[in-house]
Amino acid sequence: MRVFLGDLQPGMKVVHDVRSRDSVLLLTAGTVLTSKHIASLHKWEVSAVYVDMGFLPPAAFEPFVSLATRQNVVRELSDFLRRSEHSSHLCRTPAMEEAVVAIVDEVLRNRSSQFNLAEMRNYDEYLLSHSLGVCVLAVITGVNLGWQRDKLVQLGLAGLLHDVGKVKVPRVILLKPGPLNRREWREMRKHPIYALDILDEESCIMDAATQHHETMDGGGYPYGLREEAIGEFARVIAIADVYDAMTADRVYRRAVPVHEVLEIVYASGGPRFDP
Structure with a gap:
C-alpha cells in the first residue's frame, strides 16, 4: 500500500525500491524502516513509500476514518x-x-x-x-x-x-x-x-x-x-x-x-x- 511520508512508522517494511526524483536509489525492497530511514526520506523530499500491510501498526491510519x-x-x-x-x-x-x-x-x-x-x-x-x-x-x-x-x-x-x-x-x-x-x-x-x-x-x-x-x-x-x-x-x-x-x-x-x-x-x- 502507498503510504505518505508523514504516516510512515519504524517497523514498516518497504515493498518497492525507493528512488529520489533524480533516480538515486534510497532504499531497496524488503528494508524495514527505522527512524533514520524516515528522516533521510524527508531530506530527499520523497512524498510516499509502498509498504507491506503486514507490518502496518494498527493505529497508523486511524486519524478519523479507520x-x-x-x-x-x-x-x-x-x-x-x-x-x-x-x-x-x-x-x-x-x-x-x-x-x-x-x-x-x-x-x-x-x-x-x-x-x-x-x-x-x-x-x-x-x-x-x-x-x-x-x-x-x-x-x-x-x-x-x-x-x-x-x-x-x-x-x-x-x-x-x-x-x-x-x-x-x-x-x-x-x-x-x-x-x-x-x-x-x-x-x-x-x-x-x-x-x-x-x-x-x-x-x-x-x-x-x-x-x-x-x-x-x-x-x-x-x-x-x-x-x-x-x-x-x-x-x-x-x-x-x-x-x-x-x-x-x-x-x-x-x-x-x-x-x-x-x-x-x-x-x-x-x-x-x-x-
Whole structure:
C-alpha cells in the first residue's frame, strides 16, 4: 500500500525500491524502516513509500476514518464500478450504503480531532482512491456545515459515486500518462452525462454526479448551470473533487502542496465555487 511520508512508522517494511526524483536509489525492497530511514526520506523530499500491510501498526491510519472502513468502501465501490461498465440505471447496494454510514459515524465520533487532509490518500487505483477521498472530504465538509447524519450519509454516497461516469470513458483516455488533447478532453467532459445512464439514485446524488464540474459563474460543464441552479450536494462535491485531484500525484505531475491548493480554492470562491 502507498503510504505518505508523514504516516510512515519504524517497523514498516518497504515493498518497492525507493528512488529520489533524480533516480538515486534510497532504499531497496524488503528494508524495514527505522527512524533514520524516515528522516533521510524527508531530506530527499520523497512524498510516499509502498509498504507491506503486514507490518502496518494498527493505529497508523486511524486519524478519523479507520483503514478497515476505507478498505471496505473501496471494495464495495470497486464491485459497483465493475458492474456499471456493462449495466445501466444501477442503485447503490445495501453494503455500499452501510460502508458510507460507517465513514459518517467515524467522522462524527472524531469531529473534535484535527482533520489531517494530507493523510487521505492511501490507495493505488486513482479512480477508487479519488472517489474515497471525495467521499470523506465531503462528509467532513457537511459536518462543519452542521448537517444531520442522514443527510451526511447521502452526501457521502454522492461523493463516492460522483465520478462513476468515467467507467464509460475509454481507458486509453482515462489512464493516459499525460495531458489530454482537445479530442480526448471533449470525451472526458462527457463523464457527467454518462452518469445519467449508469445511476438510478435520488436527485441529490444524481446532481452530484452530473453537476460537480459546474461553476457558480456558469463557466462549467456539461450544462453551464449557474449559482442556485447547481444542486447543493454538487457544490460541496465540486470543492472536494478539486482538492482531492490536485493533492494527488499523477504520472505527468507531482501533487500540489496542500496549502497551495487551499489558496486556489479560497481564491476561486464566488466565480467557481460556492463561498
